[in-house]
Amino acid sequence: xxxxxxxxxxxxxxxxxxxxxxxxxxxxxxxxxxxxxxxxxxxxxxxxxxxxxxxxxxxxxxxxxxxxxxxxxxxxxxxxxxxxxxxxxxxxxxxxxxxxxxxxxxxxxxxxxxxxxxxxxxxxxxxx
Numbered sequence: 384x385x386x387x388x389x390x391x392x393x394x395x396x397x398x399x400x401x402x403x404x405x406x407x408x409x410x411x412x413x414x415x416x417x418x419x420x421x422x423x424x425x426x427x428x429x430x431x432x433x434x435x436x437x438x439x440x441x442x443x444x445x446x447x448x449x450x451x452x453x454x455x456x457x458x459x460x461x462x463x464x465x466x467x468x469x470x471x472x473x474x475x476x477x478x479x480x481x482x483x484x485x486x487x488x489x490x491x492x493x494x495x496x497x498x499x500x501x502x503x504x505x506x507x508x509x510x511x
Contacts, residue, residue, distance in 0.1 A: 384505075385409065385410065385411050386410055386411070386431040386432070386503050387410065387411045387412075387413070387428060387429065387430040387431050387432075388405050388410045388411070388412050388413075388430055388431065388432050388433070388434060388499070389412075389413050389414075389415060389421065389424055389425060389428060389430035389432070389433045389434070390402060390405070390412060390413070390414045390415070390434045391414075391415045391416075391418070391420075391421040391433060391434065391435045391436055391439065391444065391447065392414075392416070392434070392436040392439070392465070393416050393417060393436065393439050393440060394436070397436070397465075397488070398414055398416070400492075401434060401465075402414065404492055404495070404496065405434075405499075408496065408499075408500075413428045413430070416439075416440075417439050417440040417441040417442070418439050418440070418441045418442025418443060418444070418446060418447045419441040419442055420441075421433070421435070421439075421442070421447045422442070422447060422450055422451070425447075425451055425457055425460065426454075426456075426457070429457075429460075430460060431460065431461060431503055432460065432461040432462070432463065432499060432502055432503055433451070433460055433461070433462045433463070434463050434465050434499075435447060435448060435462055435463065435464050435465060435482070436464075436465055436466055437464060437466035437467075437473065437477070438466065438467070444464055444466065444477075445476060445477065445480045446480075448462055448464065448477070448480040448481045448482055449480045449481060451481065452480070452481035461483045461502040461503065462481060462482045462483055462484075463482065463483060463484045463485075463486055463495075463498060463499065463502070464477040464482040464484070464485045464486065465486050465488065465490065465495075466485075466486075466487065466488060467487070467488045474487075483502055484498050484502065486498060
């Protein structure tokens with residue numbers, strides 16, 4: 384079963400590298416470039432995991448995370464906050480808003496994949 388990942392980021396270079404990385408691990412990937420689009424795609428695409436930036440147009444990643452957790456149909460989605468905001472207060476806010484993990488940019492692709500595979504244990508390759 385192919386697992387689905389929604390990448391939510393407004394930075395084209397980050398989106399391109401995350402798409403390449405996730406597709407290389409054979410995930411079905413969609414991209415949202417703002418918080419409003421993220422909520423629409425979460426409803427329609429029903430990803431298994433969301434890679435969610437914090438600072439975005441229209442709605443912050445914190446708000447998107449809270450809205451996903453408030454929706455009974457989406458509540459079980461895994462959410463990884465992926466952000467340049469690395470202070471403890473932001474990390475705590477992300478986890479309190481419902482994120483399963485909080486990864487700070489710049490990030491190690493190897494560590495990110497370990498996090499993703501850990502949240503979606505029955506998917507992706509294990510030989511990388």
